[in-house]
Amino acid sequence: MTGPSSAVEPLTRPERLRPGARVAVVAPSGPVPEERLTAGLDILRGWGLEPVVAPHVLDAHPTLGHLAGADRARARDLTEAWCDPSVSAVLCARGGFGAQRMVDLVDWTAIRAAGPKAFVGYSDVTALHEAFAVRAGFATLHGPMVAAGTFLSDPRTRESLRATLFEPETVRTLGLETARPLVPGRARGVTLGGCASLLAADLGTPHGRPSARGGLLLLEDVGEEPYRLDRILTQLLRSGRLDGVAGIGLGSWEECGPYEEVRAVLADRLGGLGVPVVEEMGFGHSTTALTMPLGIPAVLDADTGTLTLDAPALR
Secondary structure, three states: OOOOOOOOOOOOOOOOOOOOOOOEEEEOOOOHHHHHHHHHHHHHHHOOOOEOOOOOOEEEEEEEOOOOOHHHHHHHHHHHHHHHOOOOEEEEOOOOHHHHHHHHOOHHHHHHHHOOOEEEHHHHHHHHHHHHHHOOOOEEOOOOOOOOOHHHHOOOHHHHHHHHOHHHHHHEEEOOOOOOEEEEEEEEEEEEEHHHHHHHOOOOOOOOOOOOOOOEEEEEEOOOOHHHHHHHHHHHHHHOOOOOOOOOEEEEOOOOOHHHHHHHHHHHHHHOOOOOOEEEOOOOOOOOOOEEEEOOEEEEEEHHHHHHEOOOOOO
16 A cells, blocks of 8 residues: 555545436536537436426527636526535536636535535536535535536446446446556545646635645546646646645546557656556546546555445445
8 A cells, every 4th residue: 555644535425316316407617519418318317317407507608609608607506506405416517618717606605504415527527526625525426427428428438427326335446447557556545636637727726725645636638738738747746736646547538649648748747656557547538437436535456457435425
């Protein structure tokens, strides 16, 4: 085992879902294609859930086409969905960009008072995962979004999320068959992470997490060429964000260039940390995207390519 006692603390787990549960769909980031949203809602209904679409999910910002409506409207949707006692989970419709613009407009005092709920998303939603961890103390799920192509097209992606939401004890060991050690070893810590560029963008913000000390950091990204990925990881290193990290799990690097070039950057920037690193675990912007719980104590085993949770992601 490697890694000091955890400074990244375990977070409060939400309750699992049951058939008939009401779940809210929000759009904290980019605009949502209506036809994809409709298809995703049908999948949720097929699971026995009752999805409710937040009022501004299909909005479009009047001048900034990359945003799903105004910042305050998107923040209000999230706050109101979370504080609705009839809602058991909040699922994001898509990523893109925009969560950083609205995260400080969310009523985090009200969120904390309402208590934990299952929250699902990835990519740009990383900014909200970090906020739920730091400002509310709630565990969340780095998982597929309702109107995302992977959720609509890949059965294994859907089943990973469904099982995590309804039968979390059945998905305690995570990792695709492609997973293998970039740096061998075994480490214990608490999971955190998400999209690498969003974690770098969080540095220096008022509520940004200062370090990943004692944590198992999960990283992935999309559309970042090797030199840009080098810059992102270098920034995380120089800032001290990776000081004391216990282990690192790597997901997908779609549209980041030839993987051998990406792998060389990952090995160069992360290999010197002296901790286990697992590559190609199968989460993020990939054709199969496993749901990865954040804020849960776990063991990362680079030699077997697995992340094993100490407890189910949901109670």
